[in-house]
Amino acid sequence: MRADLEIIEQWIRPGSHVLDLGCGDGILLDYLQREKQATGFGLEINSDDITACMARGVSVIEQNLDTQGLGNFEDQTFDVVLMTQALQAVRRPDLVLDEMLRLGREGIITFPNFAYWRLRWYLLHKGRMPESETLPYKWYNTPNIHLCTFKDFEALCYRKNIRITNRTVVDGQHRDRWLSRLWPNLLGQIAIYRITRQEDS
Amino acid sequence: MPDSLPPDSAGIVTPQALHFAEPIKLACGQTLACHDLVIETYGTLNEDASNAVLICHALSGHHHAAGYHSADDKKPGWWDSCIGPGKPIDTSRFFVVSLNNLGGCNGSTGPSSINPATGMAYGPDFPVITVQDWVHSQALLADRLGIQCWAAVVGGSLGGMQALQWSLTYPDRLRHAIVIASTPRLTAQNIAFNEVARKAITSDPAFHGGRYYDLNTIPRQGLMLARMVGHITYLSDASMGEKFGRDLRDQAYKFGYDAEFQVESYLRYQGERFSESFDANTYLLMTKALDYFDPAYESGDDLAKALAVARCEFLVLSFSTDWRFTPARSKELVNAMIAARKRVSYAEIDAPWGHDAFLIPTPRYTEVFTAYLDRVAREVGV
Numbered sequence: 061m062r063a064d065l066e067i068i069e070q071w072i073r074p075g076s077h078v079l080d081l082g083c084g085d086g087i088l089l090d091y092l093q094r095e096k097q098a099t100g101f102g103l104e105i106n107s108d109d110i111t112a113c114m115a116r117g118v119s120v121i122e123q124n125l126d127t128q129g130l131g132n133f134e135d136q137t138f139d140v141v142l143m144t145q146a147l148q149a150v151r152r153p154d155l156v157l158d159e160m161l162r163l164g165r166e167g168i169i170t171f172p173n174f175a176y177w178r179l180r181w182y183l184l185h186k187g188r189m190p191e192s193e194t195l196p197y198k199w200y201n202t203p204n205i206h207l208c209t210f211k212d213f214e215a216l217c218y219r220k221n222i223r224i225t226n227r228t229v230v231d232g233q234h235r236d237r238w239l240s241r242l243w244p245n246l247l248g249q250i251a252i253y254r255i256t257r258q259e260d261s
Numbered sequence: 262m263p264d265s266l267p268p269d270s271a272g273i274v275t276p277q278a279l280h281f282a283e284p285i286k287l288a289c290g291q292t293l294a295c296h297d298l299v300i301e302t303y304g305t306l307n308e309d310a311s312n313a314v315l316i317c318h319a320l321s322g323h324h325h326a327a328g329y330h331s332a333d334d335k336k337p338g339w340w341d342s343c344i345g346p347g348k349p350i351d352t353s354r355f356f357v358v359s360l361n362n363l364g365g366c367n368g369s370t371g372p373s374s375i376n377p378a379t380g381m382a383y384g385p386d387f388p389v390i391t392v393q394d395w396v397h398s399q400a401l402l403a404d405r406l407g408i409q410c411w412a413a414v415v416g417g418s419l420g421g422m423q424a425l426q427w428s429l430t431y432p433d434r435l436r437h438a439i440v441i442a443s444t445p446r447l448t449a450q451n452i453a454f455n456e457v458a459r460k461a462i463t464s465d466p467a468f469h470g471g472r473y474y475d476l477n478t479i480p481r482q483g484l485m486l487a488r489m490v491g492h493i494t495y496l497s498d499a500s501m502g503e504k505f506g507r508d509l510r511d512q513a514y515k516f517g518y519d520a521e522f523q524v525e526s527y528l529r530y531q532g533e534r535f536s537e538s539f540d541a542n543t544y545l546l547m548t549k550a551l552d553y554f555d556p557a558y559e560s561g562d563d564l565a566k567a568l569a570v571a572r573c574e575f576l577v578l579s580f581s582t583d584w585r586f587t588p589a590r591s592k593e594l595v596n597a598m599i600a601a602r603k604r605v606s607y608a609e610i611d612a613p614w615g616h617d618a619f620l621i622p623t624p625r626y627t628e629v630f631t632a633y634l635d636r637v638a639r640e641v642g643v
Contacts, residue, residue: 077602099602111625111628113606114606119574119606120607121595121606121607132599134600
């Protein structure tokens with residue numbers, strides 16, 4: 061399994077009730093169901109991914125976060141709410157964060173770090189919007205409309221009084237590298253955060 | 262029609278009639294001493310009887326869901342698009358059971374059957390049947406066939422309500438409930454349309470209080486009208502527009518009241534054909550079953566609470582242009598399942614055909630349906 065998913069998996073207690081926002085083909089939920097006896101749902105809008113989830117036996121709900129929100133889920137019904145590589149693609153990441161912690165005791169989020177040195181260099185050197193293996197789109201067709209950095213994300217959490225309980229980083233191949241852990245904002249490609257509003261998590 | 266049967270057809274199928282001598286207690290308080298059910302089966306029941314799938318039909322449906330009755334049969338069963346070898350409900354893996362529900366008019370005991378107590382047709386004396394009653398009778402059928410637990414109970418529209426009811430009445434007797442283009446309860450508008458249909462039938466002079474059989478007549482006009490209004494609710498504005506537009510049968514307006522627009526003659530034709538083949542009392546009964554269906558009623562209108570007993574997994578599907586049972590109604594059901602912590606998957610299929618879309622194999626519908634049932638098949642080892 062991808063290194064980022066392996067890291068996430070370690071943060072999830074056995075038997076957890078999990079909501080995965082933008083669950084893709086359901087690979088993580090499938091793994092959590094089998095290895096951690098987790099229960100829960102994935103939310104997805106891509107029809108091929110929805111079909112893939114169904115084929116896997118992952119419970120998936122076709123629901124668009126931007127247009128339909130999460131109002132159909134009750135407060136604190138999940139142990140963990142996950143969002144891997146999707147926060148930067150929603151219309152209002154700040155509101156989604158609020159919703160994640162309304163629904164779940166804790167949230168786990170991954171996103172591409174826009175302050176990664178290669179992206180900085182790309183912009184500095186070429187003067188054009190960076191493209192990379194993690195951000196393979198043009199500025200006009202990218203789904204990633206709210207890119208941010210480690211520092212941006214942490215500033216937002218601070219403003220919202222959200223507690224960061226874990227932070228780690230992997231590279232473009234989702235490998236865990238000690239150097240990028242040392243200077244994540246410069247050397248980290250993918251940020252992985254574990255957040256909560258509760259004191260005793 | 263077919264010179265040779267298509268390779269993905271369930272083939273030549275033969276209905277069978279089963280007699281049930283045990284009395285069945287109905288929701289209305291009456292008891293039916295005995296009854297007959299007409300069924301069809303496709304595929305083979307495996308050794309541990311784990312691969313059985315029950316098909317529940319909608320308002321005007323019946324037991325003939327797939328395959329052909331003879332080599333020169335013009336049309337296959339009503340859900341042939343989804344049932345057959347290699348189709349979503351794959352008859353090379355599943356043992357598929359399809360029945361004509363109690364109260365029907367295709368061979369199962371219903372208002373047009375002879376009442377053993379009087380020797381005459383039941384007519385209006387036939388008790389009103391509910392979705393719950395159907396599920397009880399389907400459970401007796403399962404017993405008879407040696408099926409303790411269905412791999413899946415599947416239905417569209419009123420059929421979906423039966424699948425949902427199964428999960429509540431016999432939670433240990435199904436692994437999956439597949440609820441398509443359905444709703445947890447009818448809205449006032451839905452009931453209103455049903456009432457127009459019923460009123461059309463009962464106000465036909467040939468209805469005779471439901472005893473038209475004895476007078477050797479049928480309320481043809483009333484049933485035709487009922488079907489016409491029903492049919493409009495099964496289609497979408499867009500699909501009617503595409504099919505008929507404002508096309509005329511002739512070149513110019515005639516300034517009269519005959520069927521001039523294509524859509525008028527289509528509706529009349531559909532209504533007439535239906536009135537020749539369907540029983541008016543059964544139509545009344547089916548619409549009442551729809552109106553009464555409301556599993557949340559006994560749980561203080563709390564659907565999630567009503568769903569607490571369910572143990573199966575659910576697949577809920579809706580269609581974008583269905584305005585009879587809109588995607589929002591399916592979503593309401595899904596949200597209650599989420600709140601009740603049930604395992605549920607939901608997809609809204611983009612299809613232009615309104616409510617009828619559940620009978621039409623759009624690519625995405627087929628993909629989702631196939632993927633889900635493939636997993637069900639693997640789960641039961643076929």
